[in-house]
Amino acid sequence: xKKLKVVSIFAxxxxxxxxxxxxxxxxxxxxxxxxxxxxxxxxxxINAVDTFTTSTGRNMTFSDFRFYISNIxxxxxxxxxxxxxxxxxxxxxEKEEHSLGEVPVGxxxxxxxxxxxxxxxxxxxxxxxxxxxxxAMQTPTMHWDWNSGxxxxxxxxxxDTSAVGNLSPNCDFFxxxxxxxxxxxxxxxxxxxxxSGDGEKYIHMxxxxxxxxQNVDVRTxxxxxxxxxxxxxxxxxxxNYQLAFSIEDH
Numbered sequence: 119x120k121k122l123k124v125v126s127i128f129a130x131x132x133x134x135x136x137x138x139x140x141x142x143x144x145x146x147x148x149x150x151x152x153x154x155x156x157x158x159x160x161x162x163x164i165n166a167v168d169t170f171t172t173s174t175g176r177n178m179t180f181s182d183f184r185f186y187i188s189n190i191x192x193x194x195x196x197x198x199x200x201x202x203x204x205x206x207x208x209x210x211x212e213k214e215e216h217s218l219g220e221v222p223v224g225x226x227x228x229x230x231x232x233x234x235x236x237x238x239x240x241x242x243x244x245x246x247x248x249x250x251x252x253x254a255m256q257t258p259t260m261h262w263d264w265n266s267g268x269x270x271x272x273x274x275x276x277x278d279t280s281a282v283g284n285l286s287p288n289c290d291f292f293x294x295x296x297x298x299x300x301x302x303x304x305x306x307x308x309x310x311x312x313x314s315g316d317g318e319k320y321i322h323m324x325x326x327x328x329x330x331x332q333n334v335d336v337r338t339x340x341x342x343x344x345x346x347x348x349x350x351x352x353x354x355x356x357x358n359y360q361l362a363f364s365i366e367d368h
Contacts, residue, residue, distance in 0.1 A: 146315035148220035151192075155209045155216070156366075157183050158326045164211050172328055175284045176336055178291075182258060182274040183327070184210035188239065189232040190218060193307060195225040206235070208252035208260065209325075221313055228309045229321070233359050234270035234301030241266055262296060262343075271295040271356070273327065279337045291340040293355060300344055300356045309365050322366035329362035330355050 156163055159170040159178070169177050187209055190202040200221060207216045234240070239253065244261050247254040253268075255261065260269045272294050276287035313319050333354060342348040342355075 147223055149223055149313045149315045150318040151218045151221045151313060152318060152320045153187075153207065153209075153216045153218065154320050154322045155187075155207075155214055156322070156324045157209075157211045157214075158324045158328075160326065160328045164327065166211065169287065172331075172336065177278045177285070177287050178275055178336070179277075179287050180211070180273065180275040182210075182272060184208060184212070184256075184260060185233060185271040185325070186235055186252070186260070186268060187216075187231050187233060188235050189303075191230050192221060192226050193228045193230065195227050195310075197227070206239070206252050208256070223313045223315045225312050226310060228305070228307040230303055230305040230307065232301050232303050233356075234296075235268055236301070237298045240268050240296070240298060240301075244268075262294075267296050267298075269294050269296045270301060271330075271359075277336050277340060279340070283337070289340060291336065293342055293352075295342065295344050295352045295356055297344045297352075300352055302356050302359045304360055304363050306363075306365060324364045324366060326362045326364070330358045332358060332361070 158164060159180075160173070162168070162170055164170065164180050164183055166179075166181055169179050171177050185208075187207040188205070190205055190207075192200040192202070194200060202218050202221070205218055209216060242253070244253055244255045260272060261267070262269065272292075274290075274292045277289055277291045278285045278287050279289040311319070311321060334351065339351050342351040344352040
């Protein structure tokens with residue numbers, strides 16, 4: 119009888135703890151939200167080892183693929199906005215997961231962000247930021263010292279520029295897109311999600327580089343520093359950003 123009483127006491131304690139835990143979970147008002155961003159070349163995820171083939175049959179390799187995301191705003195179900203303040207992400211093939219911090223629980227109809235940086239941030243001094251900050255000096259660099267600004271979108275590699283167009287990559291290419299005028303807002307206003315308060319929430323996105331260059335002749339348009347005679351190429355690519363992004367279902 120004494121043993122049964124002890125068991126009953128422990129059962130009651132366990133039940134009480136479980137109840138407390140349940141109550142604690144149910145009253146959470148915030149949850150950590152993360153972006154998981156895949157850098158894609160068509161249906162394949164980009165890396166610095168493999169060769170990737172465009173829809174026109176040209177082969178490409180990548181040595182660098184990075185881009186800045188900033189001015190992130192969540193759009194609540196009622197249309198009101200929740201800005202994620204002071205958050206800049208440096209995404210690419212070396213870093214896919216990015217925490218946005220805690221956000222209020224509830225239902226959201228979508229979100230938006232800038233690929234690039236606002237003018238004040240773009241012209242700030244990278245040396246003033248701590249080394250862990252995405253805006254600090256990077257290796258390889260994401261900043262033009264001679265042009266006083268950041269590279270919003272940087273892709274380096276090699277591409278086949280032969281006449282037949284199906285050979286091994288033989289020529290360097292680089293697309294360095296920056297300048298205030300080339301920042302672009304990306305919107306997903308009809309991409310609903312819910313923040314529940316349990317665990318962490320992930321939003322999975324793809325950025326398809328082949329869609330960024332969909333109207334680019336990679337045989338001849340192989341570089342831009344976003345200025346002078348190659349500024350039109352930078353504009354053309356920046357205008358494709360929205361089309362290149364998509365949401366993954368999870």
